[in-house]
Amino acid sequence: MPERTARAGGMLASELHLLFRRRxxxxxxxxxxxxxxxxxxAVRVSTGPPRGRGPAFLDQxxxxxxxxxxxxxxxxxxLFLPLTVAVVAGDSIAGEASQGTLRYLLTAPVSRAGLLLVxxxxxxxxxxxxxxxxxxxxxxxxxxxxxxxxxxxxxxxxLGLGASYARIALIAAHVAVSLLGLGAIGLFLSTLSDxxxxxxxxxxxxxxxxxxxxxxxxxxxLHPWLFTEHWTGFVDLLRQPVLWDSFVDNAVxxxxxxxxxxxxxxxxxxxxxxxx
Amino acid sequence: MNGAFPDAxxxxxxxxxxxxxxxxxxxxxxxLTVPRGAVFGFLGPNGSGKTTxxxxxxxxxxxxxxxxxxxxxxxxxxxxxxxxxxGALVEGPAFYPYLSGRANLVRLDAADRTSDPRTxxxxxxxxxxxxxxxxxxxxxxxxxxLGMKQRLGIAGALAAERELxxxxxxxxxxxxxxxxxxxxxxxxxxxxxxTVFVSSHLLSEVEQVCTHAAVMSxxxxxxxxxxxxxxxxxxxxxxxxxxxxxxxGRVLARLGLSPMPDGTGTVxxxxxxxxxxxxxxVSALVTSGVGVRGFSVEGTSLEERFxxxxxxxxxxx
Numbered sequence: 165m166p167e168r169t170a171r172a173g174g175m176l177a178s179e180l181h182l183l184f185r186r187r188x189x190x191x192x193x194x195x196x197x198x199x200x201x202x203x204x205x206a207v208r209v210s211t212g213p214p215r216g217r218g219p220a221f222l223d224q225x226x227x228x229x230x231x232x233x234x235x236x237x238x239x240x241x242x243l244f245l246p247l248t249v250a251v252v253a254g255d256s257i258a259g260e261a262s263q264g265t266l267r268y269l270l271t272a273p274v275s276r277a278g279l280l281l282v283x284x285x286x287x288x289x290x291x292x293x294x295x296x297x298x299x300x301x302x303x304x305x306x307x308x309x310x311x312x313x314x315x316x317x318x319x320x321x322x323l324g325l326g327a328s329y330a331r332i333a334l335i336a337a338h339v340a341v342s343l344l345g346l347g348a349i350g351l352f353l354s355t356l357s358d359x360x361x362x363x364x365x366x367x368x369x370x371x372x373x374x375x376x377x378x379x380x381x382x383x384x385x386l387h388p389w390l391f392t393e394h395w396t397g398f399v400d401l402l403r404q405p406v407l408w409d410s411f412v413d414n415a416v417x418x419x420x421x422x423x424x425x426x427x428x429x430x431x432x433x434x435x436x437x438x439x440x
Numbered sequence: 441m442n443g444a445f446p447d448a449x450x451x452x453x454x455x456x457x458x459x460x461x462x463x464x465x466x467x468x469x470x471x472l473t474v475p476r477g478a479v480f481g482f483l484g485p486n487g488s489g490k491t492t493x494x495x496x497x498x499x500x501x502x503x504x505x506x507x508x509x510x511x512x513x514x515x516x517x518x519x520x521x522x523x524x525x526x527g528a529l530v531e532g533p534a535f536y537p538y539l540s541g542r543a544n545l546v547r548l549d550a551a552d553r554t555s556d557p558r559t560x561x562x563x564x565x566x567x568x569x570x571x572x573x574x575x576x577x578x579x580x581x582x583x584x585x586l587g588m589k590q591r592l593g594i595a596g597a598l599a600a601e602r603e604l605x606x607x608x609x610x611x612x613x614x615x616x617x618x619x620x621x622x623x624x625x626x627x628x629x630x631x632x633x634x635t636v637f638v639s640s641h642l643l644s645e646v647e648q649v650c651t652h653a654a655v656m657s658x659x660x661x662x663x664x665x666x667x668x669x670x671x672x673x674x675x676x677x678x679x680x681x682x683x684x685x686x687x688x689g690r691v692l693a694r695l696g697l698s699p700m701p702d703g704t705g706t707v708x709x710x711x712x713x714x715x716x717x718x719x720x721x722v723s724a725l726v727t728s729g730v731g732v733r734g735f736s737v738e739g740t741s742l743e744e745r746f747x748x749x750x751x752x753x754x755x756x757x
Contacts, residue, residue, distance in 0.1 A: 272552040
């Protein structure tokens, strides 16, 4: 029934509207946007010609603003981005429960599966928007502070400007997809509690712990299963020709996490007594 | 038992409804019947299981055992079909504090996929008007007083076409004026054909607007019926004013009553189901030569009745 679908979309539209009119959302975006700005300013102030110190990327930024967006993403992936996702995902169900609005949504009524789907869709949109803000600011600031020119890749090949921006879009997509598993974990944890701040902390801790586990060679066997495994794997997307392995592996892994934790969230939430 | 509406399908019917939280039995084998068109008072002290019962009626909590039929359909299975026709205020109002009152109602209405987006703005406006919040509708809810939030909650329950309103403690936090307004609102809704199920720990509220009531105590339903039925099953009292208190006492005792002379020319006796009608008592007194100066029959107030049932006093606001 098309009309039914349209109305189900009505709730999604209303929840997205809610996300984007919250000051908190814009504060998170502002914090993310500050990352490439600060990096750009720091590099601009401190460099003359490349001195060969520090990460290779940072040196390249000084010569070509195109790379600033990539550096901004690289710096934000381990902590800043997961933190913002933790805030939104942790709040998704637990926030409604702690405010008491959950009981009114459910008696509106919304089906519990429907509510989880809408909340997850909001998380996905937030992930995409956050990465877009980060990458977009990086591109603009890079353009303003350093100017742009065709990029020289790790492989020595040279990319035209259009192709360079296409690569940045691809990297942004990889980063956004990387966050989907964490978002699903967050949604699940959020169904367990009525205390959103606790859930946010738990999600952030998980993201950091998974990265630490990923850096320990003793846990080799575990690495392919960690949702953080390919978080910084987007460097492959800067090769010529593009190495897709990391992108595809990541997408498959994240899809697995979404399925598993989506199912767990439903299993937990579908029959939960809402007593908040 | 259904009093004024004996033939209609009940709007709410539960059978042996029970809920256990761990080792605590919150609700025990409740058989509740709410007839269509009733203003049904759901009474009981705090902690007697009222809110848990309401949560189960609305599908928020799953019964441990027993069945619920809401508007003729099983709950919680039929929640998505039934709840659009039910307006609810459960355990106090709750809203997004940074959204306006109007935006909060619009959000809830948008969540219900059966609601018509074309009439949404108008319905929300009318509901706000009805509870007297039209002028405060643009304010963020964090600026609302508790009473305003309570009224906004009621507006939310009224924002769509409903057959049943479930109002859990709707006058909590309201001043006497606000309480009166809610009472009028409930009465006017009932006049419009809605069934209203209103829980309260305040007897006075229920007594003034309700046609029916049920009393919860310790998770059990200890009485339900029309207000008259509830009063009727209660014991009354006869009061005899006389100088011959001893003689009057003897006559009353002979009639099966237990007289309690108070030594100031008054004898009281509690009546029971086997007490003779008052006129026979008077004639017995007179034929026995008791000088009767005054005789009266006192019904039990609902309050006394509820104290008997629950073993606890009610707050009388």
